[in-house]
Amino acid sequence: MLAQQIVNGITIGSIYALIALGLTMVYGVLKILHIAHAGVYAMGAYLGLWAYCMVPNLFVAMIVAMTLSGVAGTLIERLLYKSMLDKSRIVPLIASIGLFIAMEEAFRLIAGPYVRAFPAHFRQKPWIFGPVRISAPQMLVFGVTLALLALLWWVLTRTRMGKALRAVSMDREMAEALGVATDRIISLSFFISSALAGAAGVLVGIFYNSVYPTMGDIPAYKALAIIVLGGLGSIPGTIFGAFLVGISETFLIGFVNIPLPRDALAFIVMIAVLMFRPYGLFGKE
């Protein structure tokens, strides 16, 4: 039972990590809270579903959803945020919330207000290790998130782009003076983070077998809670926060009978962290 709960918690946590990482990267380079990120996530789920209905191949669906979500994210940065960066930080925040609501309404108009099933079928039998059962969709979630997290880690720590991204997050003016083409680096970081969100959308759609217009609501604020918990802009902090929240939620449902909805937990933890470490678990003072 305990081991099973941990496995379930890690599954949820890795999905949270995919969503929250993009948010933290965007916060890192532009210092804005990109609420519409959750809209990109829901869009990714719809795109994956659409692609899967055209070509019933999960790999193709994933690639299509990630590429188009990435393009959508880059367009959001270019068309919406770019003109607002010299304004007060509340301006891009409100624009972002507005865009998020508009996206949800667009999904409702285009795809209908109802929950759509994700018709992915798995022939693969669940893996059973003693008391632990790992279903095929769970394996998919693990496989894809681990691969994407490893790829992201490689890009961020080993490539020129990763170093440049870190430089831009730390000191944009200095990075520019050293020849880093910041515009391009920012667009690229939006592309990567939106592609990750799109992948998360597809995975959630498959895992819960449902895709619906407002599926981004809860991830929108939970990802926010996670990045605050981990320390805004900190990538290890975000991954840690995502797994912490994922696992504690599963435990809360599995063992403790607390009369609170599970989604409240992330916020209780966030409030507790803000009281004692306002800069987050991995953030700097």
Place this chain on the structure above:
Amino acid sequence: MEHLLEIDAISKHFGGLKALENVSFTMDRGEILGLIGPNGAGKTTLFNLITGRYPVTSGTIRYNGKDLSGMGPSQVAAMGIGRTFQIVRPFAGLTVITNVMIALGVSHYAGFWNSVSRYRTPASLKAARKILARVGIAGYAQQKSENLPLGLKKHLEIARALALRPSLILLDEPAGGLRKEEMDRLIGLVREINGEGTSVLVIEHNMPVVMQLCKRIVVLDHGTKIAEGPPEAIRNNRQVVEAYLGRTGDA
């Protein structure tokens, strides 16, 4: 022969504030030119205009005969103009050598495949080590940059600027906050770099440093150029003395 840098009648207004008004001067290849003036004279603003941080309100800046208007900071850097800032700001958390390697990537950030290629190649490590050795901090390559003492941080700033393979570097108060020995080392370094063919435009408040480094000085006050010439002439220029010390009674 055309000049390395031509500042031609530039003005910069921020709303109603005239930060710079009709300033012109030129700089030749191989020169160390001093830029001095009281606080608020517009010296750092001028640096920000040259490096493309702000657009000019009017006038043109030409570098190697090419008009720089419309270029952003990263494009200007890629053309070979390096700069340091008044307050040293290494990328904290990164090692000294990584700090230099970020600036070494200048030709690589353009394309997608280039920017996702590995940054730590034998060639880039070698180039970065060479630059660190050049400024005398090779022994600190693996240290976290924020742990260097101020004097060496300034050397690191110069190392990063050199990583752009610049033909011109702009130094904003390089000697500020340094002790005498640190200052002497820095002056020596700037001279050596200049001797190797890099021109230097330097803002400096410390007059002995300016007098030692520069053969020619431009003086700004309230956004206008009030004097230009060799150090001795500047020292005895009445307008310059008044700008610094205030007007004495016309007796």
